[in-house]
Amino acid sequence: TTGWTFSPTTTTTYTLTATGGGCSTTAQVVVTPVALPVISIATPAAVCVGNSSTLTALTPVIGAGTGTFGTGALTSSSTGASMFPGAWGGTKSQYLIKASELTALGFAAGNLTSVAFEPTTSGQTYQGFSLSIGTTAATALTSTFLANGTQVYAGTLTDNGFTPVANTVNTLAFGTGSGSASSFAWDGTSNIVLTFSWSRVPSATTATGSTMKSDAVGFVCTTYKQADSQAPAAMLAQATGTTSSNRPRFTFG
Numbered sequence: 001t002t003g004w005t006f007s008p009t010t011t012t013t014y015t016l017t018a019t020g021g022g023c024s025t026t027a028q029v030v031v032t033p034v035a036l037p038v039i040s041i042a043t044p045a046a047v048c049v050g051n052s053s054t055l056t057a058l059t060p061v062i063g064a065g066t067g068t069f070g071t072g073a074l075t076s077s078s079t080g081a082s083m084f085p086g087a088w089g090g091t092k093s094q095y096l097i098k099a100s101e102l103t104a105l106g107f108a109a110g111n112l113t114s115v116a117f118e119p120t121t122s123g124q125t126y127q128g129f130s131l132s133i134g135t136t137a138a139t140a141l142t143s144t145f146l147a148n149g150t151q152v153y154a155g156t157l158t159d160n161g162f163t164p165v166a167n168t169v170n171t172l173a174f175g176t177g178s179g180s181a182s183s184f185a186w187d188g189t190s191n192i193v194l195t196f197s198w199s200r201v202p203s204a205t206t207a208t209g210s211t212m213k214s215d216a217v218g219f220v221c222t223t224y225k226q227a228d229s230q231a232p233a234a235m236l237a238q239a240t241g242t243t244s245s246n247r248p249r250f251t252f253g
Contacts, residue, residue: 135232
C-alpha cells in the first residue's frame with residue numbers, strides 16, 4: 001500500500017485486511033523476487049569526441065526466477081496434454097521445449113533447478129514417477145522417443161510415488177529422490193526434452209487421470225506411450241509412442 005515498503009528475499013504472501021463500519025475485507029498478493037540480471041559489457045574501442053559507439057550487454061547465466069511456457073488455455077487429462085492420463089497402468093510422456101521459447105522468456109545459458117506444472121484435478125498417487133531432462137537439435141518430436149536424459153526428480157512416496165496437488169502450481173525441485181541430479185546445465189542454444197514416466201506398483205491395468213492446464217503449441221511437441229503391467233524401469237525404457245501438439249503449461253526455474 002502507499003507509504004509502506006516491502007523487501008522480500010523469497011516468495012512471500014502479503015495479506016491486507018481493511019475493517020470499517022462493522023465490515024471487513026481481505027486481499028492477498030504473492031510476490032516472487034527476481035534477481036537482477038548479471039550483465040557484462042565489452043570495453044569499446046577508442047571513440048573520438050562527438051562520435052558514438054554501440055555497447056552490447058550480455059548476461060552469461062540464468063538469474064534467480066522462473067519462466068512459464070504457454071497460457072494454460074486448455075484443461076485436459078488426455079494423453080499429451082497431461083503426463084497423468086487415465087485408463088492404463090502406466091505412461092511415458094516426452095515433451096519438447098524449443099530454445100527459442102526459453103530465450104523469448106529471457107533465459108540464457110545456465111543451470112535449471114526446477115520444473116513446475118498446474119493440475120486442476122488429482123486422480124491418484126502415481127508410483128514409479130520420475131522426471132528426466134536432456135537436450136536435442138530436433139525441432140519436432142516423432143514416434144520414436146529421444147534419449148531420456150538425466151534424472152532430476154523421483155517420487156518421494158512409497159514406490160517412488162507422486163500425488164499431484166490440484167489447483168496449485170506443483171514444483172519439482174531438481175535433486176529430489178534417489179539418484180536425481182540437483183541441476184541441469186542448459187547451453188543456451190539446444191532444445192530441451194522433458195521425460196516423465198510412471199507405472200503403478202504392483203502392476204495394474206488401469207489408473208485415474210489428473211487434468212492439467214495445457215496448450216496446443218502449434219508443432220509436434222509430445223510423444224507418449226501407455227502400457228499395462230509394466231515395471232517402472234520398463235515403462236521408462238519404452239522406445240516408441242504416439243505424437244501430439246498438446247503440452248502441459250510448464251514453468252522452469
